Amino acid sequence: MSTLVAARPSVGRSKSRRPASAPRWLVSSGALVVAVLAWGIASAVVDDNIAPGPLEVLERVVDITVSGAALDNFASSIVKILAGFGLAMLAGLPIGFAMGRSRFLSSYFSMPLFVLGNVPGLTYAVFGLVIFGVGATGPIVVSALVAVPFVAINVAEGVRSVDGKLLRMCQAFGRSPADVVRHVYLPAITAFVFVGVRYGFAMAWKVEALTEVFGARDGVGFMIRRAYQEFQVADMLAWTTLFVVAMVLIERGLAALESRLFAWRKDLA
Amino acid sequence: MASIDISGLVKDYHDRAGNRTRVLDGIDLSITGETFVSIVGPSGSGKTTLLNIVSGIESHTAGNVSLRAGDRDARVGYVFQDPRLLPWRTVDQNLSFVQHDRDGWAERAQHYLDLVGLGHLGDRFPAQLSGGQQQRVGIARAFSVEPDILLMDEPFSHLDAMTSRTLREHLERIWLESRRTVMFVTHDVTEAVQLSDRIVVLAPGGHVHETIEVDLPRPRRASDPAVAVLQAEVLARFEVLEARAAAARAEVPA
């Protein structure tokens, strides 16, 4: 994005460019380095088991990764989230579509979706355990419930954004309803669904991990709880670090996919 | 051979309070064969509404509209006032999208894109084209379905004078090469005289005020004296009508 903006001719000062500034990633890694340094100093000052330093945690991260435990547990969490997210899409797409087309249905669904979207994560986690017991079902259902409002509300926004003029164009050229859904509605809502997916995924992941803390036999949340029970603070932090890294990677992946999907938004070169 | 037959066409709009506005009031119009017909008329006289009803986008209150091509229903191509391209599809994909007939569509699309001078831009997205180029894609799209009937609603009115003159020339050239039954809506009497075989003047209130046959050789140049004379004459008549429309509007309390 930023390269596109920079490449545009600026009015008035046709030759001069903005002074070269440090790239974004350099600045944000700088922030990371500062934070890690601060942590290292703090842990050196405290000098206690409850405050392991960055190196110690890094060691645990490497151990966990090399032993394969990281892969196993992340895979287990991600499979549950994806399953939940699949359910959320199955429910959210038609609900959102209906809300976008009908004012009545929009009012009808707005309250339930609002409630679903605002129930505290902890409540979901506890209810997941009470209703489904220890196992995979609880986390799957919980991540589906958390993601549904994000998907539905964004799909509805996308459907509302469809230009009536384009629909009339389709009609004038005798396009079938199936063609209109495929070539007009779906592309129009994709951008909105994408926003829903990015936020919904982050939310679903957090609540899912919380659910695993209470009722699971594996997964990242479960590993964090086990480390807590065994009083392994370094392990807890290591799992948390891995959790954050995984979220950043997924976020980056989605962003890359987004720029590929939305190539049509490129301005005049 | 294609034909458009409109008889006793009436269109009412109803507002929320249930008040009725009659926009078209008994239109009779028959267009047969490879005829280029322009619909001119003051703003609000129902030109777009007429075109939308003919294309089937809008319903009508009474009367009959039939589009025929031989013994089957006619195929319609529509050029709108704005390009109306799918922003998420390339130029080629936009043309592909409207095809009824998948056979040989790529050659047809290429052919008409070449005719509007955009043969090399098939891979671009609409956002990567200028306004005039987008409008030309809209024209190529309408021709590429090989329509029996071509409807155009002020296709050049959003463009600057030079672009619209070039596109007018493009349009006449394409039409001469692949003649169709055309209904062309415009504000611009000069444009109507240059392009049409017949000019139908709509009056405010939505009825046909008069019909003018234009019997001049083609291709026509705006600089041709015969064209200029007819343009001046039609313009004079049109101005009378517009003045009357303005007076009628002034009588209605705001």
Ligand SMILES: Nc1ncnc2c1ncn2[C@@H]1O[C@H](COP(=O)(O)OP(=O)(O)OP(=O)(O)O)[C@@H](O)[C@H]1O
């Ligand atoms: N959906 C609608 N509801 C109510 N009235 C409408 C609607 N669409 C158009 N009209 C009215 O119908 C009349 C004719 O509109 P139309 O768009 O056909 O005019 P036009 O001749 O194309 O005008 P212009 O030259 O400005 O494009 C106008 O008075 C307009 O206000």
Ligand SMILES: [Mg+2]
């Ligand atoms: Mg109009």
